Amino acid sequence: MKKGLLLFLFPLLVFSVFDGYCQSINEPTTVKGNLYLGVAESHVKSNLKYEYVAIEDGISEISFYLTNDVEVDELHGEGIKGYSFNKDNAQIPFGILTVDFKEQLEKGQKIRFTLSYSGTSSKGFWGQTYKWIDIDPDFMILPAFTDHHTFDYEIIAKVDDPDYKFVDAKNQQMTSPLNVKAPSANYFASIVAGSKINFNQFTEDGYTVNIISNKPDSVVNYLGYKNLEILKFFNSTIGGKKKVNSFSVLYRPMPDSIFRTIRNLTNDRLIMFTNNHDHIHTLAHEISHFWWNRGNDFTxxxxxxxxxxxxxxxxxxxxxxxxxxxxxxxxxxxxxxxxxxxxxxxxxxxxxxxxxxxxxxxxxxxxxxxxxxxxxxxxxxxxxxxxxxxxxxxxxxxxxxxxxxxxxxxxxxxxxx
Ligand SMILES: [Zn+2]
Incomplete structure (x- = not known):
């Protein structure tokens, strides 16, 4: 990954990493629910069911980052005393939703609650011109714990316009609805939907590159050829003894002046990319991360x-x-x-x-x-x-x-x- 907003949160992450190790005997917190996307109005609505597992003794409240664009419609559960949604935070570009419990939880104790919220999103919708929706983790359209502890995430995303389908990069297909599973909201791949997105496969000398895009054929072909060239080059240099045979590039249709985030999801061999296609060097950087992905991010x-x-x-x-x-x-x-x-x-x-x-x-x-x-x-x-x-x-x-x-x-x- 290169210069995403997550970097800005890294100081906080350091603590959660260590927490994670200590708490690994606990069952993880689970979050299951739906995300509804309204194309015409850039509308988001979410219903989430939390099964929160206290990570230490004496927890009486938990908090989440959540986009300022939404209002909380409902937050209830047996052990819930109340909640506050503070949208005015000097240091961060999101709201902070805090949930208060009636009683302090002991480590390992569970509490269930339902959270619903909705609103018009100022981020993630590029409908008119590009017919593209990109629910990037950094937008906090799906909430993330402020202490960044990990949790299991299962979201079913739906879009109200039949012209739009979701990208299912794992199975190399377009789909609707989309089932998203991830160990934490910070690490899910963007939930992407668009119109007329195609999977294009390029193969040469045993290497395969998939370009997922709704760009014109000439652009897609150029990109497929260039990605194969980069992959072959790295397999014969930095990766000579550890070859990578295939990956996918999700190539967004808008220019990077609108949306610059690049993600390399190394485990899924997926690069999410926005750029002018002639700035191909950036892709070489990202592709090389299939090899360079081991130094400690926090030092x-x-x-x-x-x-x-x-x-x-x-x-x-x-x-x-x-x-x-x-x-x-x-x-x-x-x-x-x-x-x-x-x-x-x-x-x-x-x-x-x-x-x-x-x-x-x-x-x-x-x-x-x-x-x-x-x-x-x-x-x-x-x-x-x-x-x-x-x-x-x-x-x-x-x-x-x-x-x-x-x-x-x-x-x-x-x-x-
Ligand atoms: Zn990088």
């Missing part, structure tokens, strides 16, 4: 994902557009990197995090490639993926294996200055 170890993905994109640029274009990009990275602090010593959520991950990190990899030579460097990248290296220490070990301890120390120094 600067994330460089093992993002800096490597960004440099992989540049390798693809060098491969297809030549050395001159590549060098242009590199000299820009070099110039900006000079002003940046040490990559590994910096704060993941500090003000330079983005430049460190997407500019300085790739620049250091460029310097490493210059030092090792192209062949050794490619061998290193391929080894990192074969071994599924998940932290910098392991990465440095792999570097030492193909070179020596002096080079390892030299590169470590670069990461620390």
């Amino acid at each position: 600067m170890e994330k460089w093992l994902n993002e800096s490597y993905a960004q440099y992989s994109e540049l390798l693809y640029v060098r491969h297809t557009e030549g050395l001159e274009k590549f060098q242009q990009e590199i000299s820009y990275l070099g110039k900006v990197s000079q002003k940046l602090p040490a990559l590994l010593k910096s704060d993941r959520f500090g003000k330079n995090w983005s430049d460190l991950l997407y500019i300085k990190g790739p620049y250091l990899l460029y310097q490493l490639e210059e030092f090792l030579g192209k062949e050794k460097f490619m061998q290193l990248l391929s080894n990192l993926n074969e071994k599924e290296v998940s932290n910098t220490e392991e990465m440095l070990c792999e570097l030492e294996k193909i070179s020596n301890s002096e080079i390892r120390d030299m590169f470590y120094q670069k990461l620390m200055e």
Whole structure:
């Protein structure tokens, strides 16, 4: 994923991750219900049944992020005292719905309640021009716990216009209604519906790419061909010892000036993408995440994902557009990197995090490639993926294996200055 709104919530997520480990003996909270989408009015209506399981002793209230665009129609259950929906939050672009219990819950204790809400959504509907609905997790059209603890989610989504069908990327078909299952609202794939969306399959040399889109054939064909080219390139370089044979791209019809979010759902091998189709490099970054997906997201170890993905994109640029274009990009990275602090010593959520991950990190990899030579460097990248290296220490070990301890120390120094 690249620069989604979720990033902004990450500091909160850190705590929930640890909670998750401690609470794994509990049954998860379950949320089941319906999401109704009204095309003409951009209307959303949701009925959700919660079976909440307390994650610790003494819980007397729980809260959710929920879009400001809706009103709560109903919230009731036997143990519920009341609720408040505060839409005026300085720090975040959503409302916070707080549910009060009559009595404190003990850890593991269950409480059931029903939540209904509805309203006209300012986000997710691109009806008139693009005939597209995209219920992105970041819009909070489906509520997420503010403490981000995980839960099982089962939503049946329905749309009122028979011209619209949902994208069922798993089964490679259009469908209505759509059943959504996910371990948490933050990690479901966008619920996407549109008119005349097609699945287009492209196959070559044993590789398959599916383009899901309602764009014209010429665009779809171009994209299919380019994605295959990128996939083949990575399978012969960074993924030489761990091949990926297929994936899907859900290519939205609107320009990225309207909706920029890109998601790489690595487990489902699905990339959700909005862009001008001639800006194909971004896709190379996202596709490379099928390999680069292991560094800890909450620390600067994330460089093992993002800096490597960004440099992989540049390798693809060098491969297809030549050395001159590549060098242009590199000299820009070099110039900006000079002003940046040490990559590994910096704060993941500090003000330079983005430049460190997407500019300085790739620049250091460029310097490493210059030092090792192209062949050794490619061998290193391929080894990192074969071994599924998940932290910098392991990465440095792999570097030492193909070179020596002096080079390892030299590169470590670069990461620390
Ligand atoms: Zn990325």
